[in-house]
Amino acid sequence: MSSSRYHLLTVSKLVNETSDARSVIFEVPPSLRQKFAFKAGQFLTFRIPKNGEHLLRCYSLASTPDEPMLKVTVKRVANGVVSTWAVNDLKVGDQVEVMQPAGIFIPKSVSGDLLLCAGGSGITPIFSILQTALKQGSGNIRLIYANRDQDSVIFKNELITLTEQYPKRLEVIHLLDSVSGIPSNHLLARLAQPFASTLNFEGAFICGPAPFMDSMEYALESINLSADKIYVERFISLPNEKIAGGQATDVPNNRIETVTQHSNGASDTLIDAVATIELDGQTHNIDWSKQDTLLEAAEKAGLSLPHSCREGMCASCMCEVKEGQVQLRANEVLSERDLKQSLTLSCQAMPHSSKVHICYT
Numbered sequence: 001m002s003s004s005r006y007h008l009l010t011v012s013k014l015v016n017e018t019s020d021a022r023s024v025i026f027e028v029p030p031s032l033r034q035k036f037a038f039k040a041g042q043f044l045t046f047r048i049p050k051n052g053e054h055l056l057r058c059y060s061l062a063s064t065p066d067e068p069m070l071k072v073t074v075k076r077v078a079n080g081v082v083s084t085w086a087v088n089d090l091k092v093g094d095q096v097e098v099m100q101p102a103g104i105f106i107p108k109s110v111s112g113d114l115l116l117c118a119g120g121s122g123i124t125p126i127f128s129i130l131q132t133a134l135k136q137g138s139g140n141i142r143l144i145y146a147n148r149d150q151d152s153v154i155f156k157n158e159l160i161t162l163t164e165q166y167p168k169r170l171e172v173i174h175l176l177d178s179v180s181g182i183p184s185n186h187l188l189a190r191l192a193q194p195f196a197s198t199l200n201f202e203g204a205f206i207c208g209p210a211p212f213m214d215s216m217e218y219a220l221e222s223i224n225l226s227a228d229k230i231y232v233e234r235f236i237s238l239p240n241e242k243i244a245g246g247q248a249t250d251v252p253n254n255r256i257e258t259v260t261q262h263s264n265g266a267s268d269t270l271i272d273a274v275a276t277i278e279l280d281g282q283t284h285n286i287d288w289s290k291q292d293t294l295l296e297a298a299e300k301a302g303l304s305l306p307h308s309c310r311e312g313m314c315a316s317c318m319c320e321v322k323e324g325q326v327q328l329r330a331n332e333v334l335s336e337r338d339l340k341q342s343l344t345l346s347c348q349a350m351p352h353s354s355k356v357h358i359c360y361t
């Protein structure tokens with residue numbers, strides 16, 4: 001009873017984007033193309049063997065869904081075991097275990113106007129959304145892109161090419177700390193305001209380091225942009241990449257997440273349950289103790305469910321509750337709207353009714 005979401009992909013190309021950021025391009029064999037189909041804004045999880053154990057790390061996709069390959073861009077993190085390996089040691093021809101794309105930092109539509117806001121390597125998912133919207137949509141895009149200095153701008157040349165290709169639709173505003181200091185909330189609000197009030201406005205997408213994201217969110221709130229138009233993908237840089245005792249306790253480093261902060265605390269109304277789980281065209285019935293999350297209960301039953309962070313932060317484990325009730329121990333990624341649509345996180349879901357039917361789509 002197992003379902004592996006990890007597949008070996010071969011590195012077909014490596015591109016040094018800056019002195020500490022490198023794009024890793026995977027060739028996807030035809031047999032895996034369907035499994036690795038993705039939406040702009042999603043991420044891949046790497047499973048890297050280390051000292052007889054495995055480290056899981058998530059990296060946003062920078063390529064677009066219509067390209068035959070997958071590209072992630074990795075920035076070296078101080079003392080980061082996996083990021084240092086990816087930037088310094090990974091070679092063309094190496095094989096990496098990669099999980100199918102996941103994540104919900106995805107525009108519902110790319111037909112309207114978009115405000116894209118990136119800080120540093122937060123450009124990665126933003127770049128995928130940007131290129132996809134330019135190719136598939138017809139709206140205007142303003143990209144606010146903050147960096148330390150010129151040399152740390154990832155995709156500098158590609159952005160120049162795109163602005164030449166779409167002069168009427170794309171405007172890129174670079175903010176460099178080395179030139180004008182850290183951008184103030186007031187400046188960010190001024191840059192966002194005229195754009196965010198267009199009739200055709202689809203939404204604002206933000207990704208980058210925490211201080212940039214906080215400033216950007218504050219700026220957008222200060223111009224009264226409705227919360228349901230703001231999408232946030234938060235990078236979490238842990239001080240140390242954890243070396244875990246196998247899959248069960250791995251925590252990803254370099255990411256992630258949220259759309260809207262939301263959390264349901266566990267309560268004393270949890271009950272032992274039977275879970276019916278639909279996964280990869282098969283149905284499994286398992287015992288689900290009220291002490292365990294759905295992910296833990298499935299692992300005890302020998303069933304492998306998709307997951308990455310195990311912290312309620314990445315949505316890799318997202319599934320739908322078709323019948324019954326669950327309670328989330330923590331949730332930093334699903335919005336109220338997602339929860340109303342019966343979406344849940346298996347890594348945080350606790351049983352709240354005696355029968356629960358779960359479906360992975």
Ligand code: FES
Binds near residue numbers: 308318333
């Ligand atoms: S595994 Fe990341 S939210 Fe569940």
